[in-house]
Amino acid sequence: MADDCPAPPGDANTPVRPVLAATVLVLRTGSAGPEILLIRRPPAVYVPGDWVFPGGRVDPADRQAPGGSLSTAECAHALGLEDATSARACCLAAVRELSEETGLLLARDRAGRIAGADTAREMVEAARGGAAGWYAAMAAQGLVPATDMLAPFAHWVTPEGLPKRFDTWFFAARAPEGQPASACNETTGIRWIRPADAVAENARDGEVSLPPPTLDALLRLAAVFDSGTATAPAGLDGLLAAWVRRGPPRTQHPWMRLDGPDSPMVVLPGDPLHPETPDARPTARYRFVLRDGRFHRIRND
Numbered sequence: 001m002a003d004d005c006p007a008p009p010g011d012a013n014t015p016v017r018p019v020l021a022a023t024v025l026v027l028r029t030g031s032a033g034p035e036i037l038l039i040r041r042p043p044a045v046y047v048p049g050d051w052v053f054p055g056g057r058v059d060p061a062d063r064q065a066p067g068g069s070l071s072t073a074e075c076a077h078a079l080g081l082e083d084a085t086s087a088r089a090c091c092l093a094a095v096r097e098l099s100e101e102t103g104l105l106l107a108r109d110r111a112g113r114i115a116g117a118d119t120a121r122e123m124v125e126a127a128r129g130g131a132a133g134w135y136a137a138m139a140a141q142g143l144v145p146a147t148d149m150l151a152p153f154a155h156w157v158t159p160e161g162l163p164k165r166f167d168t169w170f171f172a173a174r175a176p177e178g179q180p181a182s183a184c185n186e187t188t189g190i191r192w193i194r195p196a197d198a199v200a201e202n203a204r205d206g207e208v209s210l211p212p213p214t215l216d217a218l219l220r221l222a223a224v225f226d227s228g229t230a231t232a233p234a235g236l237d238g239l240l241a242a243w244v245r246r247g248p249p250r251t252q253h254p255w256m257r258l259d260g261p262d263s264p265m266v267v268l269p270g271d272p273l274h275p276e277t278p279d280a281r282p283t284a285r286y287r288f289v290l291r292d293g294r295f296h297r298i299r300n301d
Helices: 060-064 072-079 084-102 117-127 131-140 195-203 212-226 233-245
Strands: 019-030 033-040 055-057 151-157 166-174 189-193 255-257 265-267 286-291 294-299
Touching: 019 084, 019 233, 033 084, 033 195, 033 212, 055 084, 060 084, 060 131, 072 084, 072 151, 084 117, 084 131, 084 166, 117 131, 151 212, 151 233, 166 212, 166 233, 189 195, 195 212, 195 294, 212 286, 212 294
Parallel strands: 019 166
Antiparallel strands: 019 033, 019 055, 033 189, 151 166, 255 265, 265 286, 286 294
């Protein structure tokens, strides 16, 4: 998992190199509208107590695995990366980490059928032996990671100056039918929730506390779903297909401001406070300010 991996060595004058990672926004149709799956991790990890999306760092086994339903070239095209091996590894890591942390398995058998609940549970146990063990168990059962079920959604690179940095690809996927999600391995809690409700709980200091990348993704999803888009399974599938067709997401290089009013804060490209934003072209609609132990969205004037 990305949040508990050691930071690469560095010093005060050398930025820490970001660790490649992948995370999955799992969506399903709920009675009150589309819902998303959030998980909670134990206190020892990077964002203790926060609710985040399932995911983690790319493991060496992800680079050595035989591949998924998308070819290496197709993964590179989907993410817009010249390093095709890293693109494929990101897609595979997303499927593997989702299985490890929630028990949801995006995979097909030799007949092209999506894996069932019993198989998904077996892969959770296999993950206890590490990434290589998970891939060995997948191969033994004739399963192929269904990387074609992933829609690239966002790409964040942690700001410089932090002791842990991640180069994280966010994928969206619909929850596989017939597989219940559960807290697996080091996951301490799971919750299905409407994106707008998660944003509201974070704002009023409720149970759901969200780090900036998660909060930003939920704000974007809430805007889409509140407009009436994807209120049925077919709508979700159409939305995911549209995200695939639009091409690779724009890379977000947020900046951490540690001094001045409302600091610390995280500002996005297009914010007047971001050092790379041209004075005449501020476009970011909000920034994230840390108050009372959690980040809150503050609208830009």
